[in-house]
Amino acid sequence: MFEYEFMKNALAAVLLITPLFGLLGTMIVNNKMAFFSDALGHSAITGIALGVILGMTDTTLSMILFGILFALLLNWIKYRGKAGAETVISVFASCGLAVGLAVLSMGGNFSRYNSLLIGDILSITRTELLGLLIAFGLTVIFWLFCFNRLHFVSINPSLAQSKGVSVRLYDNLFVILLAIIVMLSIQWVGLLIINALLILPAAAARNLARNMRTYHLFSVLIAVVCGVAGLILSYYTDIATGPMIVLLASGVFFLTFLKRA
Structure with a gap:
């Protein structure tokens, strides 16, 4: 199946996206931010809507810029507000999704954006792969230099x-x-399941790991293995790649949960 160009591109995308999700997911699980990526995914709809209003042909930039502003504002309110973090995130997620849907559904045109719900990794291009490669490199550099402080902040x-x-x-x-990372990946992973792909590998790894090093290692390995296996199985079963990866990662999580129990 890897004789096809689109499958080669999809495999390269999986090998770039899944390690990023494995790394970032560990910090999300540690900081109890399970709803944060879900809220960011919902805000992607609003980012696209802003791009459409501004007449942008490629709405990736508007998604990224709005996602950054959304995340920073969410953090600011989390620190300043009296409501719990989960409440603030839920409110933002609902509001962001509603605004985006309202704008994109004008004139009955939302069907053009249905693919964002489940993603389509088979449609990724070489140019988009280059963007993912740059994001991968920047994330690894950031992790090498900032992880100790991030972990310190998450603990106390x-x-x-x-x-x-x-x-x-x-x-x-x-x-x-x-x-x-979420905004770059949303069109290939899908709005409905991106949160699961961020959380499941890290949650499964937490059931197995005995220290922080093995926690990261298991999370990345589980994410990559489920990603590659999900891509292969989706090809032969004619099931969307994103949901297949989530099903495999869910299976791994339940197995590790039973082992831990």
């Missing part, structure tokens, strides 16, 4: 602040990175 923000670590800065840097 007050202690990190007393040791001179800017809690707000590193928190904002992380959500900006997360927003960029």
Whole structure:
């Protein structure tokens, strides 16, 4: 099946996207931000709607810019507001989705954007792969230089602040990175399941890992293996790739959960 160009591109995309999800997912699970990526996914609809209003032919840039602003505003309200973080995220997710749907459904044109719901990784191009490769490289560099501080902040923000670590800065840097990766991936992964792909590998790895190093290793391995296997199975079963990957990752999670129990 890898004689076809679109399958080669899809495999390259899976090998770039899934390690990113495996890495970022560990911090999301640690910080109990399970709804955050879901809210970002919903905000992608609004980002696209803004791009359409501005007459942009390629709405990827509008999605990324709106996603960054959305993530930063969400963080600001989380720190300033009295409501719980989950409540704030739910409100933002609902509002972002409603605004986007309202704009894109004008004139009955939302059917043009149905593919965003489940994604289509088989449609990725070489140019888009280059963008993913750059994002992959930047994420690895960021992780190498900032992970210790990010982990410190996630464990004890007050202690990190007393040791001179800017809690707000590193928190904002992380959500900006997360927003960029989510917005870049949404059209190939799908709005409905991107949160699952971020959470499941890390959640399964947490059931197996005994320290932070193995936690990251297992998360990335589970994400990559499920991604490649999901792509192959989707080809032979004629099922969308994204949902197939989620089904495999869900199976791995339940197996590791039973092992842990």
